[in-house]
Amino acid sequence: SQKIEQNSEALNIQEGKTATLTCNYTNYSPAYLQWYRQDPGRGPVFLLLIRENEKEKRKERLKVTFDTTLKQSLFHITASQPADSATYLCALGNNDMRFGAGTRLTVKP
Amino acid sequence: NAGVTQTPKFQVLKTGQSMTLQCAQDMNHEYMSWYRQDPGMGLRLIHYSVGAGITDQGEVPNGYNVSRSTTEDFPLRLLSAAPSQTSVYFCASSPEYRVANEQFFGPGTRLTVL
Numbered sequence: 516s517q518k519i520e521q522n523s524e525a526l527n528i529q530e531g532k533t534a535t536l537t538c539n540y541t542n543y544s545p546a547y548l549q550w551y552r553q554d555p556g557r558g559p560v561f562l563l564l565i566r567e568n569e570k571e572k573r574k575e576r577l578k579v580t581f582d583t584t585l586k587q588s589l590f591h592i593t594a595s596q597p598a599d600s601a602t603y604l605c606a607l608g609n610n611d612m613r614f615g616a617g618t619r620l621t622v623k624p
Numbered sequence: 625n626a627g628v629t630q631t632p633k634f635q636v637l638k639t640g641q642s643m644t645l646q647c648a649q650d651m652n653h654e655y656m657s658w659y660r661q662d663p664g665m666g667l668r669l670i671h672y673s674v675g676a677g678i679t680d681q682g683e684v685p686n687g688y689n690v691s692r693s694t695t696e697d698f699p700l701r702l703l704s705a706a707p708s709q710t711s712v713y714f715c716a717s718s719p720e721y722r723v724a725n726e727q728f729f730g731p732g733t734r735l736t737v738l
Contacts, residue, residue, distance in 0.1 A: 519666070547724040558628075558714050558729030559667070566724060604666065608724060611657070611682060616666035 517542045519615040521605060527621045528595055536590040536618045538605035545607035548581055548588050553602045553617065562603075563590075595622045625650050628730035630715050636736045637705040645700040645733050647715030655718040656698040657682070657727070658690065660711040667714065673698055674721040705737045 522537035538548070547566045551559035565572045565581045565588070572579045578591040592599050602617040631646045649656065657672035669682030673692040687709060689701040698717075702709060712734050716727040 524664075549726065556732075558716075558732050559727075560729070561726035564724055564726060606667075606727075611669055611672055612727060613669065613683070614659075614667035616664055 517613065519543070519605065519607060519613055521603075521615040521618045523618055524616075525619045525621070527623060530596060530622055530624050532595055534592040534595050534599070534620055534622070536603050536605075536620070538588040538590070538615055540586050540607055543586070543607055543613075544583075547608045548579075549606045549608060549612070550577075550579055550588075550590050551604040551606060551614075553604060559604055592620075595620075597622050597624050627651065628715055628717050628728050630713075630730035630733050632733060633731065634734050636738065637702075638738050639706060641705050642701070642703050643705065645702075645713055645715075645735070647698045647700065647730060648696050649698075649715075649717040649728070650696065651717065651719070651728070652695060653717035653719050653728070654695075655721045655725075656692065657716050657718075658688070658698070658700045659714045659716065660684065660709075661714060661732075662711050670700065670713075702735075707737045709735065710737045711735060 518541045520539045549564045550562045553559045563579045576593045580589045602619045604617045605615045606612045628649045658670040659667040668684045671690040673679045714732050715730040718725045718727045
């Protein structure tokens with residue numbers, strides 16, 4: 516069966532460091548992959564989209580990689596800030612979107 | 625634009641009751657979907673629609689009905705609520721189907737079934 520796994524439920528890092536979140540998938544060949552941010556009590560908000568033929572995408576302090584051979588995406592936040600604290604979800608897309616369970620990131624000052 | 629709106633924000637039902645969760649978008653989006661979110665399980669797709677009059681099942685459709693009579697509205701019906709349907713429900717929309725687009729999510733409805 517199709518599985519989407521995000522490396523850990525929670526990640527704690529110090530302000531200024533780089534946060535790296537992992538998304539692994541099995542039995543799936545997605546055409547694209549997306550990352551979303553979700554704050555408590557709110558709906559997810561789109562951050563980045565990367566297609567299967569792209570290796571890397573950047574947006575300000577965010578960077579996403581997509582390795583279709585390893586079936587893995589890495590999501591990096593550089594120079595992290597306490598305001599980056601949230602849950603981050605990866606989602607795989609073809610005809611519909613399937614989401615991972617998310618990683619809760621806490622950035623400590 | 626209001627984006628994606630959902631009503632109600634909170635709802636408590638008794639087992640066996642029925643209700644409709646409302647979802648509307650004002651962005652003229654073709655694709656709309658319903659997800660439920662449970663702790664540790666992420667968002668799971670219930671039903672989706674690729675246009676007015678067209679709906680299809682997602683990953684967890686049992687116990688839920690949908691219809692899409694207009695582009696703007698996509699209500700989710702619980703015919704006979706069960707405690708297993710206690711969850712947070714999110715509606716989302718996207719400009720086009722089968723095109724890599726971001727999804728816009730509503731604020732969610734927190735449903736408790738006693």
